[in-house]
Amino acid sequence: MSSRSPVAAASVAAPYAQRRRPVGRRLRRALAPYGLLLPASAVIAAVLAYPLYYLVRLSFQHYGLFQLVRHKGVAIGTANYAQIFHDSLFWHTLVRTVAVTAVCVVLTVVLATLIALLLVELSSWVRLLLTAGLIFVWATPVVVAISIWSWMIDFEFGVANWTLTKLGVGNFNHHDWFANPWSGWGVIISLIVWGAIPFVAITLFAGLTQVSSELLEAAAIDGASRWRAFRDITLPLLKPIYVIVISLSIIWDFQVFNQIWLITNGTPSPDYYMMAVYSYVTSFKISEYGLGSAIAVVMVAIMGLISVFYVRQMVKLGDVE
Amino acid sequence: MKARIFAAVALAAALSVVVSTASGGNKSAGKASASSITVWLMSDAQAGWPAAVANATNQFQSQHPGVDVNVQYQSWDSVLQKFDASIAAGDTPDVIELGNSQTAKYMAAGAFQAIQPKNYPNSSTWLAGLKQSCTYGGKTYCVPYYAGARAVIYRKDLYRSVGFRSPPKTYAKFLAVNSKLMKKYGKNSNFSAFYEPGQNWYVAMSFVADYGGQIATNKGGKWKGTLNSPQGIQALTAFKSMVLKFSRASKTNDEAHPFPSIPFAKSRAASFIGNGWEWPYVFNPKGGAAPASFAKKMGAYPMPSHIKGRFLPTFLGGSDVGIPSQSHNKSLAADWIKAYTGTASETLIAKAGNVPNTTKLLGVNAKIPALAPFAKAANYSWFVPIAANWVNVENANILKTMCTNILTNRKSVAKATADASASITKILNAKS
Numbered sequence: 001m002s003s004r005s006p007v008a009a010a011s012v013a014a015p016y017a018q019r020r021r022p023v024g025r026r027l028r029r030a031l032a033p034y035g036l037l038l039p040a041s042a043v044i045a046a047v048l049a050y051p052l053y054y055l056v057r058l059s060f061q062h063y064g065l066f067q068l069v070r071h072k073g074v075a076i077g078t079a080n081y082a083q084i085f086h087d088s089l090f091w092h093t094l095v096r097t098v099a100v101t102a103v104c105v106v107l108t109v110v111l112a113t114l115i116a117l118l119l120v121e122l123s124s125w126v127r128l129l130l131t132a133g134l135i136f137v138w139a140t141p142v143v144v145a146i147s148i149w150s151w152m153i154d155f156e157f158g159v160a161n162w163t164l165t166k167l168g169v170g171n172f173n174h175h176d177w178f179a180n181p182w183s184g185w186g187v188i189i190s191l192i193v194w195g196a197i198p199f200v201a202i203t204l205f206a207g208l209t210q211v212s213s214e215l216l217e218a219a220a221i222d223g224a225s226r227w228r229a230f231r232d233i234t235l236p237l238l239k240p241i242y243v244i245v246i247s248l249s250i251i252w253d254f255q256v257f258n259q260i261w262l263i264t265n266g267t268p269s270p271d272y273y274m275m276a277v278y279s280y281v282t283s284f285k286i287s288e289y290g291l292g293s294a295i296a297v298v299m300v301a302i303m304g305l306i307s308v309f310y311v312r313q314m315v316k317l318g319d320v321e
Numbered sequence: 322m323k324a325r326i327f328a329a330v331a332l333a334a335a336l337s338v339v340v341s342t343a344s345g346g347n348k349s350a351g352k353a354s355a356s357s358i359t360v361w362l363m364s365d366a367q368a369g370w371p372a373a374v375a376n377a378t379n380q381f382q383s384q385h386p387g388v389d390v391n392v393q394y395q396s397w398d399s400v401l402q403k404f405d406a407s408i409a410a411g412d413t414p415d416v417i418e419l420g421n422s423q424t425a426k427y428m429a430a431g432a433f434q435a436i437q438p439k440n441y442p443n444s445s446t447w448l449a450g451l452k453q454s455c456t457y458g459g460k461t462y463c464v465p466y467y468a469g470a471r472a473v474i475y476r477k478d479l480y481r482s483v484g485f486r487s488p489p490k491t492y493a494k495f496l497a498v499n500s501k502l503m504k505k506y507g508k509n510s511n512f513s514a515f516y517e518p519g520q521n522w523y524v525a526m527s528f529v530a531d532y533g534g535q536i537a538t539n540k541g542g543k544w545k546g547t548l549n550s551p552q553g554i555q556a557l558t559a560f561k562s563m564v565l566k567f568s569r570a571s572k573t574n575d576e577a578h579p580f581p582s583i584p585f586a587k588s589r590a591a592s593f594i595g596n597g598w599e600w601p602y603v604f605n606p607k608g609g610a611a612p613a614s615f616a617k618k619m620g621a622y623p624m625p626s627h628i629k630g631r632f633l634p635t636f637l638g639g640s641d642v643g644i645p646s647q648s649h650n651k652s653l654a655a656d657w658i659k660a661y662t663g664t665a666s667e668t669l670i671a672k673a674g675n676v677p678n679t680t681k682l683l684g685v686n687a688k689i690p691a692l693a694p695f696a697k698a699a700n701y702s703w704f705v706p707i708a709a710n711w712v713n714v715e716n717a718n719i720l721k722t723m724c725t726n727i728l729t730n731r732k733s734v735a736k737a738t739a740d741a742s743a744s745i746t747k748i749l750n751a752k753s
Contacts, residue, residue, distance in 0.1 A: 062752075064430070065408075066431065068408050069430050069431050069647075070431070071409075155570075155571035155573075156511075156570075171510075173511070174510060174511070174569055174571075176573055178573040179573055179729045180729075265574065265578050266398045266399065267398075267520070267575065267721055268718070269721070269722040269726075270722065281716075284402040284405060285401075285713070285716035285717055
């Protein structure tokens with residue numbers, strides 16, 4: 001992208017064009033923004049719109065391995081949707097997905113806020129150290145991070161069980177974190193939240209540095225507690241940032257796949273299904289691509305609703321400014 | 322300035338067209354020249370018998386100088402998804418190895434090119450079990466590669482220390498030696514007398530077969546999951562009690578996470594059920610890295626059945642190699658398969674601890690004392706239901722989940738088997 005704005009460029013170019021072809025100039029001027037949008041639109045259409053169209057089309061077809069080999073599905077109307085809406089596994093998975101997303105987002109935002117507030121208070125070199133730690137977590141590729149976690153909590157040779165036993169927390173030798181889905185989900189949620197905190201914490205910290213210290217001092221002089229000052233001054237000022245990070249966190253956590261898939265060695269039992277895993281298993285493990293697409297379409301629809309809320313909030317915030 | 326912007330837009334648009342045509346062009350050019358073929362083998366070959374692969378490629382290249390053989394090793398967890406993706410993209414490998422319980426679905430869908438067995442080496446003496454897994458609708462779609470029977474690999478020295486100079490010949494003796502081992506060494510909470518990863522469903526199903534049960538039955542074209550039959554419940558109850566007493570392996574992982582050879586090599590296990598190739602794998606850096614002297618302490622025996630004089634039926638697992646119907650180099654692929662499944666390579670495969678694809682070479686294993694028990698174990702065997710959709714039962718982890726539910730007491734044996742049977746009935750009867 002050129003750093004010069006198109007408007008500026010056009011006004012510089014104007015005197016030459018005016019002398020030669022006034023009509024063409026106006027036409028070109030009207031079309032220029034669309035011309036500039038064209039490459040980006042083409043890319044979005046190719047990588048987003050077409051796959052989405054294809055996904056929706058697949059969801060109305062019977063498309064198994066037989067059809068895959070021939071590259072041609074059989075249209076069956078809404079039968080795939082009828083099947084998933086009558087499947088108790090689908091509803092369990094949907095409820096679980098919403099619950100896990102809610103827990104992850106709340107934990108991420110609360111912990112990240114605490115870390116951001118801590119960062120403001122710290123001396124500069126400790127702040128540097130903590131920020132570096134956060135950046136390292138953020139910079140770790142997710143697949144690598146999951147491998148490290150799965151080694152740490154390994155049943156046979158894991159360091160987590162060894163450490164907990166040595167610390168006298170209890171006998172964690174041969175403790176199987178996934179034998180009980182509650183503890184299994186505890187591990188998975190920790191892993192997701194751990195990976196999500198750095199972005200949110202650093203973003204919130206950036207926001208906090210913009211909160212005028214005079215306001216907080218004035219509040220303190222008037223006898224407001226730290227909590228009161230945070231609630232009535234910091235939080236309203238940071239609202240735009242919270243809207244962004246919460247919306248993005250919901251979108252990210254709703255579609256979690258890697259953490260579950262890799263930490264269960266690609267063999268999650270239905271207790272560990274989220275929507276993305278359920279859709280993947282149906283499509284790629286059982287070769288019911290049409291059915292899997294229908295699940296994915298439902299997921300996209302739910303995400304679409306969340307995005308509408310997000311975009312509306314963004315537009316509102318834009319209006320205020 | 323403005324002209325420059327338009328030029329940039331036009332250039333970008335033109336470039337995108339050029340890029341798309343260029344990539345399209347590359348692809349077709351690569352296919353036409355056929356200077357290489359792509360072979361997908363499971364990583365077992367890489368770990369266990371790389372010499373057989375090298376031998377086949379050498380033989381192939383002396384026949385076709387200048388043609389590269391690109392062998393890509395796959396893992397069992399993900400090979401089918403990758404294969405499906407390559408089918409969707411119209412860019413399949415030229416040769417692919419599949420497990421003998423995976424082939425039916427792909428043959429039924431037309432993913433394999435039919436072959437003429439008489440054009441392949443030793444086809445008149447192919448193992449019957451493997452040949453059956455390559456046959457669909459009267460046609461042959463793949464070439465038998467190797468089979469494997471499972472036996473108990475054990476520590477002779479530990480057995481001797483509790484008074485067993487020879488391996489147990491009855492199930493009662495099997496239970497006795499393991500009880501003694503647990504009493505003597507079980508205070509170390511890492512120790513298992515018999516290391517059985519909870520999701521190693523092949524062993525659980527061996528018990529089912531031993532008690533006369535079946536995974537599913539077919540009546541008039543309709544499949545029905547039958548693990549919740551009285552025999553199935555009895556078998557899995559016996560399995561559960563045995564595993565909970567003697568094994569401290571994870572109940573939520575399978576026999577590849579970790580490979581049992583690792584705790585075995587580290588003296589955390591006195592025995593485990595494994596394939597022939599898992600014996601040498603104990604010494605592999607990835608499989609436990611035991612020192613060479615460890616071999617003197619190792620032995621193997623066929624697992625005894627609860628019925629006197631018999632062995633616990635072993636899963637007759639194996640692999641086949643075939644040519645995907647979308648391959649662009651079918652005749653080259655056929656030549657590589659001929660080299661790989663010919664006598665020279667199969668001899669190397671057999672020496673690595675496998676049952677070779679031809680009865681002509683069965684003597685190779687019988688002469689190696691370490692491998693003889695595996696050959697003996699194969700006298701009693703079972704196989705998965707011959708249904709086009711069977712592999713979907715494996716892929717959906719129905720049996721692994723059932724084993725975990727039983728061994729962690731999350732569900733009773735009756736409830737877990739009933740749930741699994743319902744899923745199996747549903748999957749096997751789904752139209753493809």
